[in-house]
Amino acid sequence: MTSKELDTRFSELLLTEGSDSVGKTNKLEGQGSNDDVQITCFTEDLHDVTFHFQIIKLTKQIYVWIGCNTAKFGHLYAAAITRPNKTVAVTPVLGGTSDNTGSGIARRLVLKTGLNIIVACNIPKDSPTLEVTAERKLFEKLKSLGYIKPRPEGLPVSSAHN
């Protein structure tokens, strides 16, 4: 089936600048700051590994891509808090069925942000050190961007069960 006929009318079209520079956050113009899509891209060189991070914050969800040395997409996971007992559910969406690299990051992201999370990650299998390092750098950035809720005083590190 081929189809070449498409309507070309738009009500409004706003074109924003594309960005592929290191450490830059782009914000789409929107009605209010809560509706803006915020895109943050940065790179961290750690020892002999280069991590690339891309964070796309939507109103009710955060998409994160973690690249380890390459810009391959990797495995895709979705994670969210489930009701009624507020545990975190993680599922592989694309790839990731034979190894779980990235699923732990997705789960802990949900715990820290309380938002739905989609994580794409190409960290090699059986590299827990790389995974931990990437996660630490990612959380530092999310905190600096204000996406992580501050932990109330006196409470231990959040766990999966409330």
Next chain:
Amino acid sequence: MYSSQPTRFPVTHKSVSLDIKGNKTDIVICKYDDKFLVIVTQIGCMGTILHARKEGSVSTEPTFSVSVIFGKRDEPWLLACGRQLIEHISCSGSSRPLVLSLGLKDHSPETLKELTVAVIENCLW
């Protein structure tokens, strides 16, 4: 002596915001080494995620496979949108698969047509 040059981020992205039938629609297109990611959202989250890829060898007419990998599996127009885009990617000379996320308030053909055109107008392939 080597001068250090700032390296470009390896993933190119482009973002657009437009109004489709009164709904604010944000589109983000990302180009990875081995995939394209297109996020279209009206509801503040990624919504339904589809995977579309080209199949078939160089010598035969390409065929395309589109499937929902997360979310609504009963909206055929979402698949049609994915099918349009993967064919456009293929016609542009790329064999990369597409990960398409559609978080829409309405799934009417008119909306899907408008956002398909908007994605093609701003594509990175």
